[in-house]
Amino acid sequence: MNLSQEATAKCEVSFTVNGETKKVFAHPMERLLDVLRNDLKLTGTKEGCGEGECGSCSVLLDGMLVNSCLVPMAQAKGARVVTIEGMSAHVLMRPLQEAFLECGGAQCGICTPGMILAAVHLLEKKLEPAPTDIREGLAGNLCRCTGYMQIFEAVTKVARRRVAK
């Protein structure tokens, strides 16, 4: 069984990042977070706790919100990854930026990329999220500055404005 030999070295991993095909050389257990930040220089994705508790490293993996600190590169092979950098053209991005600014939803900024991705993930699934949906959708993202209310308010505003249009 040659499976056990080929896994020791770095191997080529192809995947799509923000719509572009990328090839990196990585160990299969390397964290997606580290490859994004160190190899691809996409430093918008932050490392907070490194154990899946804080949501700072949130990215979309095949459309699913995940903590990139818990994804080994072998599982990103062939996947579509979207980071905060890939959100700039997203239809919800400008409304979210404006609402976060208006409500004071961003302070130090470490949690913000993850908050935005979690908010997008929620708003794509629910047209009119209830307050409990918003709290649940963002529960995996910790913020030590705002106290959360401003962030909930910002996401509520985006949802309301979208429906009003």
Added chain:
Amino acid sequence: MRADPAEYKLVSPGNLQAVLALLASEPDQWLPIAGGTDVMVLYSAGKLSNRKLINIWNIPELRQIEVFPDRIRIGAACTYTALRQHETVSREFPLLAAAASWTGGIANQNRGTLGGNIANASPAADSLPALLVYDAELTLISARGERQVAYQTFHLAYKQMAMTPDELIRYISLPRRFSAHVSHARKVGARNAQAISKVCLAALGQISNGTIRDVRLAMGSVAPVPLRLTETERVVAGNNIEPSLIDAARKSVTKEIKPIDDIRSTARYRAAVAGNLVAEFLEKLAVSETNV
């Protein structure tokens, strides 16, 4: 110290037969990894003793939920999100759907799996009390074949399981005979989301003319393994729900559980809360008949 990825192997055989062949060729060497919500945490902290990992996230055979007339069969690598979104799970197994909704935030629910929750064998695992009261049966598979084990007999002691190193959990089957029961799920933790339980309860019951006909109680975080409260069930079954019965149930719960002091709570607090949760369920069961 952070782990060095160069010291770890992670192979992706891509199909179940190849995974089982590898597990059989070097038993005890390979650790299966699905969504990584437990394994990667240990790995990142430099505390993962296994150096060889086998990727089972991309095995389609492990990701299906199948509904049969008499049971539902859940592939071991189904995520909490998949469980929450499944119509039959939500309708007939609300305790499991509730536990899936408590387990971590959305990002972890998108990756964490039911089989992983079982194999990680934490006494605080949120989904396991639900599996106990629903009479779950596990199908274990290896290159040698398949076998069925009642979940109730699977967790033997702290982190010990009735499974050999070449085996993998393939399915979790739940009989479809509890949808008429009153169900009650409660988790008590430091915070509603993400926090690991101090105590959690999964309870099912039926009542007619004021008398408890069937009752099933299970708790997490109160013993070295998720615990079915069979003694307390015996104390209350066949009785009318009155204050004296609720008192007796509380006393029985306190005797039956084996809580400890740890970073999340104290044995004393856990015992008090465990009694309260069972009392709360009995009160809910009592009024369920009058509410119909």
